[in-house]
Amino acid sequence: MPVSTMPAAPPGEAAHKPDDSETLLSLRDITIGYGTKVIQSDVSLDVRRGSIFAIMGGSGCGKSTILRSMVGLLRPMSGKYTVDGDDYWSGPDSHRTALNRRFGVLFQSGALWSSMTVGANVSLPLEMFTRLGKDMIRHLVEMKLGLVGLSHAIDLYPSEISGGMCKRAGLARAMALDPDVLFFDEPSAGLDPITSARLDDLILTLRDGLGATIVVVSHELPSLFAIADDGIFLDAQTKKPIAHGSPRDLRDHSTDPQVHAFMNREARTEPATNGPGGADTARKGQNASGK
């Protein structure tokens, strides 16, 4: 299927326009999979500095797999990944470790250590990767928690706070080392719409206030329309990207039936397919994730 080229977003919809000339992360002809099983091939994308980039597609198409690869957890079978022009997978592990210091990651689960307070969770990366003293670390932790509106929760345990607060604490931890690139895997999964909208605002603040570059995997269409500047749509059947563009552009202008149906939460009229990313993933009136 052809990759759609999208026109610019309608006036007023794309409030933020990053500088086109500034590519921070670049994937070229990446093939990725597990063992010999290919999950996605021919993946090429550019993430502009200071933008929010969405990885989209039906369940199981390989969104998290691409994200895992971009943070160094899975080496692609082929293709090139550059970070600020630097070939990520070339050279020794220390080369990647240095680049990883620029990354903050929030995985789907939020994954806070349950036996540690919120403050201790956020201070962990600072204790592991810096030589800062206790007072300075406490100060930085207070700052990060202040950013996500959780100053009051510093001494609470994860079991004592809500799911949305856990997500925000995870965000504070992802930001502990002042990364300039943040990767979020399903940040609003499991959150109610209001908490999810607050998290969107926070993500926008990270982009606009701190100049962070953000890559996000998400099924949540309202959230994608609210925050993402650009994106890619992966297809599970062909195992290739089938569209590039901002979620708003794909919703309003995509000529690909699958992409159009997914982005508009419509039932598809063509014959159903069994695989993820097929008709079953885009039924009207359901979460597009099918979850």
Ligand SMILES: Nc1ncnc2c1ncn2[C@@H]1O[C@H](COP(=O)(O)OP(=O)(O)OP(=O)(O)O)[C@@H](O)[C@H]1O
């Ligand atoms: N560690 C693994 N080993 C083998 N196969 C895996 C592994 N992790 C994921 N997969 C497979 O890779 C495919 C893509 O999974 P992935 O989690 O990347 O999809 P996704 O698009 O993020 O899905 P979802 O939206 O449901 O979270 C799936 O078929 C999955 O079963």
